[in-house]
Amino acid sequence: MGEQNEGFNSTKQILKLNEGEKTKVRGWIYRKRDLADNIFIVVRDSEGIIQTVLPRKNAPQDLVSLAEKSTIESSVVIEGIVKNDERAPGGKELQIENLSIIGLSDDFPIKGGESIDYLLDIRHLWLRSRKLTSIMKIRQSVLEGLREYFKKNNWWEVNPPILTQSAVEGGATLFEVNFFNKKAYLSQSAQFYLEVMIFSLEKVWAITPSFRAEKSRTRRHLYEYYHLEGEAAWMGMKDMMNHVEGLIKSAIKKVLEDRLEDLEIVKRDTNILENSLKTNFPEITYDEAILKLKNKGINIKWGDDIGADEEKVLTEYFDTPFFLTMFPKHLKSFYMKIDDSRPDVVLGFDLEAPEGYGEVVGGSQREDSYEKLYKRIVEEGYNPSDYQWYLDLRKYGTVPHSGYGLGVDRLVTWIAGLDHIRDSIPFPRFRERIYP
Numbered sequence: 028m029g030e031q032n033e034g035f036n037s038t039k040q041i042l043k044l045n046e047g048e049k050t051k052v053r054g055w056i057y058r059k060r061d062l063a064d065n066i067f068i069v070v071r072d073s074e075g076i077i078q079t080v081l082p083r084k085n086a087p088q089d090l091v092s093l094a095e096k097s098t099i100e101s102s103v104v105i106e107g108i109v110k111n112d113e114r115a116p117g118g119k120e121l122q123i124e125n126l127s128i129i130g131l132s133d134d135f136p137i138k139g140g141e142s143i144d145y146l147l148d149i150r151h152l153w154l155r156s157r158k159l160t161s162i163m164k165i166r167q168s169v170l171e172g173l174r175e176y177f178k179k180n181n182w183w184e185v186n187p188p189i190l191t192q193s194a195v196e197g198g199a200t201l202f203e204v205n206f207f208n209k210k211a212y213l214s215q216s217a218q219f220y221l222e223v224m225i226f227s228l229e230k231v232w233a234i235t236p237s238f239r240a241e242k243s244r245t246r247r248h249l250y251e252y253y254h255l256e257g258e259a260a261w262m263g264m265k266d267m268m269n270h271v272e273g274l275i276k277s278a279i280k281k282v283l284e285d286r287l288e289d290l291e292i293v294k295r296d297t298n299i300l301e302n303s304l305k306t307n308f309p310e311i312t313y314d315e316a317i318l319k320l321k322n323k324g325i326n327i328k329w330g331d332d333i334g335a336d337e338e339k340v341l342t343e344y345f346d347t348p349f350f351l352t353m354f355p356k357h358l359k360s361f362y363m364k365i366d367d368s369r370p371d372v373v374l375g376f377d378l379e380a381p382e383g384y385g386e387v388v389g390g391s392q393r394e395d396s397y398e399k400l401y402k403r404i405v406e407e408g409y410n411p412s413d414y415q416w417y418l419d420l421r422k423y424g425t426v427p428h429s430g431y432g433l434g435v436d437r438l439v440t441w442i443a444g445l446d447h448i449r450d451s452i453p454f455p456r457f458r459e460r461i462y463p
């Protein structure tokens with residue numbers, strides 16, 4: 028049996044009813060205009076908005092006073108008759124016959140035009156806005172599109188831990204936790220756990236919160252973010268890049284199929300999304316990227332890091348996501364496999380989103396030789412005994428394999444065309460504010 032709606036119609040369903048039909052709607056008061064002849068009450072629910080109207084003439088006095096008393100964000104149940112009206116959003120309105128206030132709202136502290144800081148302090152109320160509601164729906168469709176792709180290609184979903192013992196991405200951004208008087212860390216990446224799991228399940232993926240104590244405060248960094256990671260046995264770097272391209276396209280496709288209305292509410296130009304589905308994502312190597320950056324007058328040389336600012340410049344060359352590959356070894360993590368023909372370069376790849384967004388995915392082929400991995404751990408100044416279980420994987424039936432991490436929040440930020448990552452997630456964590 029499905030869920031019962033107790034005779035209610037949603038705001039969206041009402042737009043499909045015929046003039047003269049009687050119905051009930053429940054939701055929150057989104058807008059209100061108290062005029063001489065009519066009281067207009069726009070009601071919102073999870074699906075949208077519907078205008079309701081109470082003509083003062085002939086209406087019972089207690090109904091009029093209730094409508095007058097109702098405030099923005101009060102929760103209400105309204106019964107009424109459907110009327111066609113071109114001026115109403117969606118072309119229909121409900122003429123009020125009965126109104127109950129379920130929860131009268133105090134004066135709502137958001138009226139429009141407030142500062143970002145003010146709004147972040149009342150995030151728990153700001154999340155009711157139409158814009159954030161649409162973004163949350165886009166986020167769900169992104170996740171659905173990603174999940175469908177794994178399902179279609181027979182990957183296994185696993186659930187790695189968040190409390191961990193060792194760093195995957197280096198000590199600088201680790202959050203330390205007191206774990207019964209021993210040091211533990213919040214996970215930066217589930218990669219090493221996924222690498223364990225490929226020896227039984229071959230192709231595995233996970234979504235886990237990851238934590239980064241980033242020094243810089245930017246539009247694309249969160250301290251806690253949703254990290255989707257994949258790892259597969261028998262796949263080389265190129266195989267994994269193909270998989271990532273399919274995965275990202277699946278998310279874009281799902282959003283274009285299911286969320287056009289929400290993309291419109293967030294004012295997203297969908298051309299670039301549609302375009303991205305039609306073309307193969309181009310690849311440029313790090314070497315080529317350095318040349319391109321020099322051509323744009325950037326002061327950079329081989330071996331320098333390509334950071335957010337440089338990525339932004341590179342995105343000017345592309346109007347779809349593109350791969351950046353084959354990085355200098357010293358810029359990347361110790362687990363990346365070194366290229367056979369160039370000992371200073373690793374088989375790493377990043378996927379960059381266009382329009383200035385930059386890195387959304389980071390991945391690589393993994394070093395699968397025990398000796399080479401051991402050497403890299405020592406070179407980087409780590410203690411091999413901290414990584415013994417990770418090294419073991421190269422000792423008992425090692426296998427060529429590759430993997431990646433995708434920043435879900437960054438992907439949502441790009442697909443929805445947001446100017447800051449904080450709005451891609453309901454409760455962003457900031458250094459100054461771990462609230463609500």
Ligand code: 4AD
Pocket residue numbers: 195196215216217218239241247248249250252254256257386387388389390391430431432433434435436437
């Ligand atoms: O490039 P990163 O650091 O790679 C790893 O953690 C690998 N161990 C993943 C793997 O191969 N399994 O992070 C992967 C992605 C980045 O491309 C970015 O999209 C996202 O995670 N990311 C962040 N997103 C939001 N806020 C942050 N502070 C982020 N740091 C990384």
Ligand code: MG
Pocket residue numbers: 377386388389
């Ligand atoms: Mg990276």
